[in-house]
Amino acid sequence: MLEIRWHSRAGQGAVTGAKGLADIIASTGKHVQAFAFYGSAKRGAAMTAYNRVDDKEILNHEKFMKPDYVFVIDPALVYTTDVTINHKDNTKYIITTHMSTDELKASQPKLADKEVYTVDCIKIAQETIGRPIPNTPMLGAFMKISGMYDIEFFKDKMKGVLSKLPQKIIDANMQAIQRAYDEVK
Amino acid sequence: MAFEKMKLKEIEVWDGNMAASHAMRQVQIDVVSAYPITPSTPIVENYSKFLADGYIEGEFMMVESEHAAMSGCIGASAAGGRVATATSAQGLALMMETLYQASGMRLPIVLNIVNRALAAPLNVNGDHSDMYLTRDSGWIHFDAYNPQHVYDLNFIAFKVAEDHDVRLPAIVSQDGFMTSHTAQGVRTLDDDTAYNFVGEFKPMNDMLDLDHPVTHGVQTEEDWHFEHKARQHNDLMTKVFPKIEEAFDAFEKLTGRRYNIVETYHMDDAEVAIVCMGTSVETAAEVAKELRENEGIKAGVIGIRVLRPWPYKQLQEVVKNLKAVATLDRSSPNGAPGMLFNEISGVVINLDKRPVINNYIYGLGGRDLTKVHVAEVFRDLKANADAGKLTTPTQQFIGVRGPKLSYL
Missing domain, CATH: 3.40.50.970 (Thiamin diphosphate (ThDP)-binding fold, Pyr/PP domains)
Incomplete structure (x- = not known):
């Protein structure tokens, strides 16, 4: 079982990202779950989304999770929420920030002893897609860190997920995914 | 068309x-x-x-x-x-x-x-x-x-x-x-x-x-x-x-997909079972499997697939050999035992031999039912089965803040 928790703000596309990832993984024959904590969250409110992946049918419907990966797609959430909650010893963190990993760890001591990777998904999204929607670049970074799929295979599958969008937006997302893949450290 | x-x-x-x-x-x-x-x-x-x-x-x-x-x-x-x-x-x-x-x-x-x-x-x-x-x-x-x-x-x-x-x-x-x-x-x-x-x-x-x-x-x-x-x-x-x-x-x-009026998970040789509805059925089934492997509890799960008509006879067949049953209601009964407790009690009342039955109220307003909660219920059931009588209150609340709530 692979489990992922996304930290996001409502409107940044974490749910779409989690569902898109689930879509791609399901197409390779694995079982998936993608869900989120809703409430009456308004745009901009801190929220979490989740992925589960397994080789067998997923029966567990508890919301509680000790994630293998934590994705943070809004830089400020590292300070305003506890992104390390319910962590495992080997939980990996991929965090959107303009800082280096060392600078980030210095600014948030909770991350000091954690396996942290950083990438500026917000900047990448703005420069490629033209809007600060950091969900697809985060998945590019995840492909690099996890080695789950070859990046070309992943981009190809992602084109299918995004197929209803205009070609220009699809192309921009592909650039964003590739840049995050190349730039994550 | x-x-x-x-x-x-x-x-x-x-x-x-x-x-x-x-x-x-x-x-x-x-x-x-x-x-x-x-x-x-x-x-x-x-x-x-x-x-x-x-x-x-x-x-x-x-x-x-x-x-x-x-x-x-x-x-x-x-x-x-x-x-x-x-x-x-x-x-x-x-x-x-x-x-x-x-x-x-x-x-x-x-x-x-x-x-x-x-x-x-x-x-x-x-x-x-x-x-x-x-x-x-x-x-x-x-x-x-x-x-x-x-x-x-x-x-x-x-x-x-x-x-x-x-x-x-x-x-x-x-x-x-x-x-x-x-x-x-x-x-x-x-x-x-x-x-x-x-x-x-x-x-x-x-x-x-x-x-x-x-x-x-x-x-x-x-x-x-x-x-x-x-x-x-x-x-x-x-x-x-x-x-x-x-x-x-x-x-x-x-x-190729089989549905049953009463769904059963790990029930063939089960001694204790949880009866519930919705997503909790599958979570409980996973926990039952784990407890069988890790703690030797002969745990099973009964899922209500058809709530109405109420599968009275079908449930009798499933519960008649059990020693203890937990009924889990995701609704506040507001002054009574939960619905599943009452209806399952009705199912067993005229059997020659009947399991000890208790009731848990859980998950109100979307409160998470965790695997840890479910495992605790199965351990209660094991204790009831071993004692051959209730070792717990008839009704307990799961996952609610404050002192543990139990009644009857």
């Missing part, structure tokens, strides 16, 4: 709402009359998009309330069409009067209930308090534990409800958010196969058959009211299960 067919992947990653929307699209409903409410809103939202995109031929009526939504369904169904809608929580509560009208008039409407807590306090998350309202309303009730079940049970619901020997409305319920907004793999049927499983709608006593005038929604006082109600109850008690079995068999033949 004047509508377009949709090409689906063999496995689509859908949440429970999307699964319900596609099933409703594929059976080609004549009239959907609806008023949106969280968390069931996406069902009718997706459905109206399919209609706008040319995939549906029927009518979609946006009305001013849930009471009007079901009233519209009743009118359309009496007129002689295939009819469905969806709702949740306060919407279902407002619809309640008309649910009794629909079943009393023997109209085969299908209602997707996406479970949500009833206010106050206001809460949009999933618990079973709304669907518990419908227990005595005369509807057939199927319960889904995941999006695949939502999809499959919709077809089965139409097939059973519309059978001329049944002619009763049917509910398909799913857990708000935990199923309705959780995307999982759903094995799909192509449009023709799905439609053909349910078949063409065959009207009966339809008001638009002007050559054969009929009256619907009549008044009967003490002279005939009782006979109508008795006949409806009789049909629920005697005619519905055979048709559900038939539909489950036919569906298995078509898809």
Whole structure:
């Protein structure tokens, strides 16, 4: 079982990202779950989304999770929420920030002893897609860190997920995914 | 046909709402009359998009309330069409009067209930308090534990409800958010196969058959009211299960997916079991398997697939050899033991040998039921089974803040 928790703000596309990832993984024959904590969250409110992946049918419907990966797609959430909650010893963190990993760890001591990777998904999204929607670049970074799929295979599958969008937006997302893949450290 | 067919992947990653929307699209409903409410809103939202995109031929009526939504369904169904809608929580509560009208008039409407807590306090998350309202309303009730079940049970619901020997409305319920907004793999049927499983709608006593005038929604006082109600109850008690079995068999033949009136997990040699509904059934099944491996507890899970008619005899067969049973209710009974405790107690009361039964109230307003909680219930059950009597209070609350609550 692979489990992922996304930290996001409502409107940044974490749910779409989690569902898109689930879509791609399901197409390779694995079982998936993608869900989120809703409430009456308004745009901009801190929220979490989740992925589960397994080789067998997923029966567990508890919301509680000790994630293998934590994705943070809004830089400020590292300070305003506890992104390390319910962590495992080997939980990996991929965090959107303009800082280096060392600078980030210095600014948030909770991350000091954690396996942290950083990438500026917000900047990448703005420069490629033209809007600060950091969900697809985060998945590019995840492909690099996890080695789950070859990046070309992943981009190809992602084109299918995004197929209803205009070609220009699809192309921009592909650039964003590739840049995050190349730039994550 | 004047509508377009949709090409689906063999496995689509859908949440429970999307699964319900596609099933409703594929059976080609004549009239959907609806008023949106969280968390069931996406069902009718997706459905109206399919209609706008040319995939549906029927009518979609946006009305001013849930009471009007079901009233519209009743009118359309009496007129002689295939009819469905969806709702949740306060919407279902407002619809309640008309649910009794629909079943009393023997109209085969299908209602997707996406479970949500009833206010106050206001809460949009999933618990079973709304669907518990419908227990005595005369509807057939199927319960889904995941999006695949939502999809499959919709077809089965139409097939059973519309059978001329049944002619009763049917509910398909799913857990708000935990199923309705959780995307999982759903094995799909192509449009023709799905439609053909349910078949063409065959009207009966339809008001638009002007050559054969009929009256619907009549008044009967003490002279005939009782006979109508008795006949409806009789049909629920005697005619519905055979048709559900038939539909489950036919569906298995078509898809390989087996549904049962009472679902059982790890029950072959089980000594203790949890009885519950919705997503909790699957979570509990996973915990039962783990406890068998790790703690040697002979644990099993009984899932209520059909809540109405109540599978009294079927449950007797499943529980008769158990030593202890926990009934888990996701609804506040507000001054009584939980519904499942009472109904399961009724199932065992006249057996020669019966298990010790206790009751847990859990998950209100969407509160998480964790695997740790479920494991604690199984350990309580083991203690009850070993002692041959209750070692716990009859009713306990799971996962609520503050000092542990227990009663009776």
